[in-house]
Amino acid sequence: MGIDAPRPGLSWTLVSEGRNRRQSAYELIVSDDKAAILQLKGNMWATGKVTTDRSLHIEYNGKPLQSFTRYFWRVRVYDQDGNASPWSSPQWFETAMLHAGDWKALWIGDGRKSFTKDEDFYQDDPMPLFRRVFYTGKKVASARLYICGLGYYEARINGRKIGDHVLDPGWTNYSKQLLYSVYDVTAAVHHGANAMGIMLGNGWYNPLPLRMWGSRNLRDALTTGMPCVKAQLRIVFTDGTVQTLVTDKGWKTMPGPVIRNSVYLGEHYDARLEQPGWAVPGTKAFKGQKDAVTVKGPSGKLTVQTQPPVKIIKVIRPVSMAEPKPGIYVFDMGQNFSGVARIHVHGPQGTTIVLRYGEDKYKDGNINVMTSVAGQIKNGNGGAGAPRIAWQEDRYTLKGKGHETWAPSFTFHGFRYIEVSGWPGKPSLQDIEGLCMSADVEPAGTFGSSNPMFNRLSRNIRWTFRNNMFSVQSDCPAREKFGYGGDLFCTCNAFMFDFNMANFYRKTLQDDVNDQRSGGGFTETAPYVGIADSGPGDHSGPMGFQLSFPYLMEQLYNFYGDKRLIAQYYKAFRREVEFLREHTENYLSDADLGDHESLDKPSKAFTASAFYYHHVKLIAAFAKLLGKKADAERYGALENRIRQAIIRRFYTAGTGKFDSASQSAQAFGLWYGLVVGQEKKKSLDILLDNIDRHDVHLTTGIFGTKMLLDLLRREDRNDVAYRIADQRTFPGWGYMIDHGATTLWETWAYSDNVYSQDHPMFGSVNEWFYRSLLGINPGAPGFKKIIIKPQPAGDLTYAQGSYLSVRGPITSSWKIAGSRFQLQIRIPANTTAEVWLPAASDKHITESGKPVSGIPGIAFQRMEGNYAVFNIGSGEYRFETDYRK
Numbered sequence: 001m002g003i004d005a006p007r008p009g010l011s012w013t014l015v016s017e018g019r020n021r022r023q024s025a026y027e028l029i030v031s032d033d034k035a036a037i038l039q040l041k042g043n044m045w046a047t048g049k050v051t052t053d054r055s056l057h058i059e060y061n062g063k064p065l066q067s068f069t070r071y072f073w074r075v076r077v078y079d080q081d082g083n084a085s086p087w088s089s090p091q092w093f094e095t096a097m098l099h100a101g102d103w104k105a106l107w108i109g110d111g112r113k114s115f116t117k118d119e120d121f122y123q124d125d126p127m128p129l130f131r132r133v134f135y136t137g138k139k140v141a142s143a144r145l146y147i148c149g150l151g152y153y154e155a156r157i158n159g160r161k162i163g164d165h166v167l168d169p170g171w172t173n174y175s176k177q178l179l180y181s182v183y184d185v186t187a188a189v190h191h192g193a194n195a196m197g198i199m200l201g202n203g204w205y206n207p208l209p210l211r212m213w214g215s216r217n218l219r220d221a222l223t224t225g226m227p228c229v230k231a232q233l234r235i236v237f238t239d240g241t242v243q244t245l246v247t248d249k250g251w252k253t254m255p256g257p258v259i260r261n262s263v264y265l266g267e268h269y270d271a272r273l274e275q276p277g278w279a280v281p282g283t284k285a286f287k288g289q290k291d292a293v294t295v296k297g298p299s300g301k302l303t304v305q306t307q308p309p310v311k312i313i314k315v316i317r318p319v320s321m322a323e324p325k326p327g328i329y330v331f332d333m334g335q336n337f338s339g340v341a342r343i344h345v346h347g348p349q350g351t352t353i354v355l356r357y358g359e360d361k362y363k364d365g366n367i368n369v370m371t372s373v374a375g376q377i378k379n380g381n382g383g384a385g386a387p388r389i390a391w392q393e394d395r396y397t398l399k400g401k402g403h404e405t406w407a408p409s410f411t412f413h414g415f416r417y418i419e420v421s422g423w424p425g426k427p428s429l430q431d432i433e434g435l436c437m438s439a440d441v442e443p444a445g446t447f448g449s450s451n452p453m454f455n456r457l458s459r460n461i462r463w464t465f466r467n468n469m470f471s472v473q474s475d476c477p478a479r480e481k482f483g484y485g486g487d488l489f490c491t492c493n494a495f496m497f498d499f500n501m502a503n504f505y506r507k508t509l510q511d512d513v514n515d516q517r518s519g520g521g522f523t524e525t526a527p528y529v530g531i532a533d534s535g536p537g538d539h540s541g542p543m544g545f546q547l548s549f550p551y552l553m554e555q556l557y558n559f560y561g562d563k564r565l566i567a568q569y570y571k572a573f574r575r576e577v578e579f580l581r582e583h584t585e586n587y588l589s590d591a592d593l594g595d596h597e598s599l600d601k602p603s604k605a606f607t608a609s610a611f612y613y614h615h616v617k618l619i620a621a622f623a624k625l626l627g628k629k630a631d632a633e634r635y636g637a638l639e640n641r642i643r644q645a646i647i648r649r650f651y652t653a654g655t656g657k658f659d660s661a662s663q664s665a666q667a668f669g670l671w672y673g674l675v676v677g678q679e680k681k682k683s684l685d686i687l688l689d690n691i692d693r694h695d696v697h698l699t700t701g702i703f704g705t706k707m708l709l710d711l712l713r714r715e716d717r718n719d720v721a722y723r724i725a726d727q728r729t730f731p732g733w734g735y736m737i738d739h740g741a742t743t744l745w746e747t748w749a750y751s752d753n754v755y756s757q758d759h760p761m762f763g764s765v766n767e768w769f770y771r772s773l774l775g776i777n778p779g780a781p782g783f784k785k786i787i788i789k790p791q792p793a794g795d796l797t798y799a800q801g802s803y804l805s806v807r808g809p810i811t812s813s814w815k816i817a818g819s820r821f822q823l824q825i826r827i828p829a830n831t832t833a834e835v836w837l838p839a840a841s842d843k844h845i846t847e848s849g850k851p852v853s854g855i856p857g858i859a860f861q862r863m864e865g866n867y868a869v870f871n872i873g874s875g876e877y878r879f880e881t882d883y884r885k
Contacts, residue, residue: 002096002146002182004304006065009057009562012075012088013808014829019875020857021829025051025078030062030071037072037090044071049078055830056561056782056806067102068144068234070094096146096182096304105146105246107297109228110253111290118209119385124268126255127410128227129278130198130292134245136191138237143189148180148302149229151203152410156279157188157196157233165309166437167412170471170507171204173527174223174298176514179305180230189235196245197279200227201261201410204527205298208262210390211383212375212480221530228295230302251292254278258410263481264374266357266392267408271399272349307439307507310470312339314436318418318429324365329420331432332361336416336743336758338467338477339437340394342407347424349400354422357392357415359478359757367419370753372478392478398424412437414467414478414758416742439469441499447769447801451726451794454769457733461766464743465495468760472526473508476746476756482525483511485541485548486596487761490702492548492555494766497776497803502560505552509565512549513572520579522546534604536583536591543592543611544703546576550618560806561782566622577619577635580612587638587645588612597747597761598701599731600662606650607703610668613642647674656682663690664704670715671707684715696723697731706764713772713791716865721772722793725765733765773799774812779834783807788825789836789867790814792883807831821883829874836867839881846880 014023027049029042036043045062055077065071071094076087097103110128115121145162147155148169155162162183169179206227207218233245254275260268275286319334341355360368369391370378377390392413396406418434420427447458468474472483473495488508495501511526521540524531532539540546550573556565583591588609594602616639623631650659651669656679658669666687669675675683687708691698700708712721728734731748739750746759770776775790783805790799790812798815808828815822827833839845842860845852845868852858852870858877861869868881 001094001184002144002304003093003306004096004098006098007060008093009059009564010073010075011056011058011806012077013806014055014077015808016079016829016874020080020873022080022874023053023055023077023830024080024082025049026055026075028058028073028075030060030073032069032071034072034090037074040074040087053830057564059564065095065098067095067098097302103230103232103302104244105230105232106248106294107228107230108247108249108251108292109226109295111293112226114206114226118383121208122385124259126273127200127202127258127261128253129256129275130200130229130247130251130253131195131278131286132245132251133193133195133281135193136189136235136243138239138241139191140186140189141236141238143185143233143235145183145185145231145233146180147183147198147229147231148178149198149200149231150174150178150225150227150298151205152201153229154199154409155183155197155231157185158190158194159280160188162188164311166312167203167310167410167470169305170307170309171527172300172511173514174205174300176300177510178298178300178302180302181305181309185233193281195279195281196233198229198231199256199258199409200229201258202227203263203410208265208386209383210264210375210377210386211381212377214377214381216375216530217383218529221528223298223300225298226295228297230297247292249292249294252286252289253292254286254289261408261410263411264392265387265390266394266413267411268395269406269408270397271404271406272397274399307471307504308441309439310437311440312435313438313440313466316434316436318432318434321427321429322365327421328366329423329427330361330365330367331418331420331429333416333418333434334742335463336414336467337434337436337463338412338414338470338758339435340408340411340413341418342405342433342435343396344403344405344431345398345424345427346403347398347400349398351398351400351424352422353396353398353420355394355396356419357413357478358417358419359415360752361417367417368752371751371755371757372414372476374479376479376754407435412470412477414476414756436466437470438466439471439504441469441501441504443498444500444804445497445770445801447774447799449773449799450797453726453728453734453737456737458766458769460737460741460743461494461763462498464758464760464763465498467743467758469504471507472511473504473760475761476759478758479756482529482531483508483527484525485512485522485545486593486702489544489548489551490706491760491763492552494763496555496559497767497770500804502556505556506565509549509552509556509569513569516572516575520575522549522576534591534593536580536589538579540579543580543589543608544596545593546580547611547614549573549576550615550622553622554618557781558778559782561784563625563781567626570622570626573619573622574631577615580615581638584612587642588649595664595668595701595704598662598664598704599699599748600664601660602701603659603662603665606646606659606665607668609642609646609650610672613639613646613672616642643674651675653679654682656684656686658683661686661690663687663694663699663708664701666690667700667704667707667711671711688717688720691720691724696720697727697729698724699731702761702764705762706767709765709768710771713768716791718772718791718793721768722796725768726794733762770801770803774801775836776801776803776810776812783810784831786810786827786831786833787836788812788833790823790838792816792821792838816883819883821881823879824877825879826876827872827874831874833872834861835870835872835877835879836864837870837879837881838866838883839868840866840884842868844882848878852879
């Protein structure tokens with residue numbers, strides 16, 4: 001519903017019984033008429049029979065698409081024997097604004113000016129309501145609302161809230177890009193009189209001038225302004241005529257009941273100030289009503305919001321309530337999550353209920369808000385007017401008319417505990433609900449095993465990931481809420497195994513480009529908030545944080561197979577590489593934070609140079625992929641020179657030692673493949689010895705942890721990886737869980753004051769669950785080839801799970817029964833797989849109870865280490881081998 005791509009990509013998933021099923025050709029038709037598509041007529045595009053096994057991202061190449069139009073399409077495929085499938089059922093997509101001139105609406109506001117003094121931003125500042133009455137005299141065939149309201153908005157037609165999005169639109173650099181949503185509002189528009197209403201909130205467009213960490217004012221870095229909206233309602237009648245309602249100075253505005261709202265500090269709502277009937281037809285004059293004014297609005301390009309919107313994905317109830325002080329009630333929601341509380345209450349008019357949120361509580365039962373305080377503003381360092389401690393707090397003032405239900409509209413928090421004060425009487429567990437909010441990404445993966453701690457950790461990670469998707473992948477949902485590149489580099493694979501992140505991460509790439517510095521560097525966070533720690537200059541971020549842009553390009557290609565992304569962003573990436581090249585000396589750099597949150601002393605010069613090497617390695621590969629021969633040769637040569645420079649500077653030949661020989665240093669050197677042969681063996685031995693000396697605990701930070709687990713998987717030392725992941729003592733994930741964590745911490749150590757308890761950056765272990773324990777890996781872009789290589793270790797007796805790839809579901813389930821290893825897998829149609837079976841030899845291996853050597857379509861390739869390697873086609877398989885640890 002609503003795309004603005006003139007040549008969208010069309011894809012399909014194949015389902016087929018049996019084995020070795022593949023597509024040999026396809027036919028595709030597109031029509032702007034449903035009757036025609038039912039008759040198999042493609043009046044917009046008919047490809048004819050195309051001989052290819054491609055089923056992903058077939059770029060539309062028919063007649064030019066028109067705005068505001070629904071198109072229908074069908075496909076049929078031919079199997080490996082040339083047999084045609086039935087035509088698919090008709091599918092559809094609908095265009096939105098394909099041309100800037102399609103927008104007839106104007107930006108409108110309520111005419112108020114922004115405050116000039118910092119302290120004034122913290123006073124009551126009622127948010128505006130906008131209203132427009134309109135009439136329809138014909139039967140409605142369809143109606144669409146196209147809307148962008150900044151910072152956040154809620155829209156209503158005839159009193160009915162439109163859509164189920166919350167905190168819309170997604171956060172962007174408003175001077176470069178603005179996101180609008182498209183809603184089907186056909187059912188909401190009535191014959192005769194109608195009314196449309198829009199309520200606005202501050203969001204990221206009108207943030208408070210909080211001095212984050214005592215120094216950084218977001219208003220200095222972000223594009224800001226007073227709340228405003230641009231909306232267009234397009235009604236098509238059954239006779240084909242069109243009526244359009246747009247935001248302009250014909251709208252009315254009035255103050256609403258949201259008297260304060262901040263993404264950090266929370267929302268204050270005074271129900272006594274509600275304007276009953278403000279979004280329904282009628283001629284009533286409302287309190288404070290005046291004409292709306294047209295405003296300039298931000299300069300960014302309006303584009304359709306295609307990343308999954310933020311929604312309420314779950315409602316949870318508290319597990320307990322305590323009263324640590326008279327009249328102070330603390331609710332335990334049983335889970336650290338992101339969102340808001342919803343209350344159900346009745347009481348006297350003017351009663352104000354205060355809700356404070358925290359991730360922890362003290363031993364005396366009182367709430368601990370300190371790990372979720374905005375920007376570490378804890379001692380009056382937040383600037384003029386700011387609270388001394390910037391905790392998360394919502395307030396609701398009752399109107400005193402029967403049962404009242406309320407939840408904030410324009411803020412979100414990160415919390416497990418809710419402190420309630422001012423409640424009329426005593427609340428109960430039924431009076432509070434938790435509205436869990438997140439980007440509505442589709443679940444993609446499942447994981448379970450015989451290790452209960454791993455299963456608990458998997459759940460904690462999934463909660464942590466969910467809690468940190470609010471149009472950007474954030475570091476934490478309370479204290480900062482920013483999209484840090486370093487965190488994303490470490491966890492994007494882990495996120496993609498759990499969820500379909502294709503459109504979410506496409507938006508992330510565009511966020512990076514929107515804030516690319518004039519010299520070519522990428523910022524530490526996107527959208528850029530003014531943070532530039534240890535970067536090479538021009539307010540660009542540290543080398544490892546800048547790396548998230550090209551690494552995400554590569555991983556989106558690997559997981560989803562869309563080469564167009566590489567082509568689309570190659571130019572921006574090349575600019576960045578040239579910027580980095582100009583800011584290095586002798587092919588080396590020291591512009592980095594090191595292995596962030598490592599327990600060892602960070603090796604900043606080594607990690608910076610390794611990250612620079614990774615940049616150049618990627619652009620050389622992308623250039624080759626895109627057929628840019630000159631760039632491929634140039635950057636390939638630079639890649640080799642950087643590698644040699646790193647070895648000369650940071651590697652001691654014959655010893656196996658990289659830099660300080662810490663776990664992080666060894667993991668970096670080995671993960672990047674800087675040495676080979678005996679030197680590599682020595683380096684791995686140094687690493688393993690270091691791990692042993694730490695009683696099989698890791699000392700790595702966020703980068704080294706990802707690299708360490710991945711390296712041990714690649715080197716078939718999953719025995720070591722398993723023992724590390726299975727630790728229950730400090731430092732480790734089990735230590736977090738044993739100390740009550742329901743989400744991941746920001747640091748290995750428990751913190752009750754400074755560090756967040758809901759941080760995804762140590763979630764890379766989730767990638768290890770899928771890649772190593774389940775053994776599911778992409779062997780070619782978009783999982784066209786799949787590698788199944790389960791690596792049983794430790795006391796694990798089974799692991800089971802799945803991954804919903806773009807080509808269909810992949811499943812892997814194994815167990816150890818006595819001396820036999822049993823593996824059940826499912827491979828989607830139109831793909832192949834390389835299966836690695838733990839086995840001493842290729843003998844005594846069966847599939848579905850029969851010797852594997854005699855089964856057609858299963859081809860033995862080789863013995864490699866302790867694995868027998870086979871090639872197979874699509875289908876379901878049950879392998880069994882002799883197994884010895």
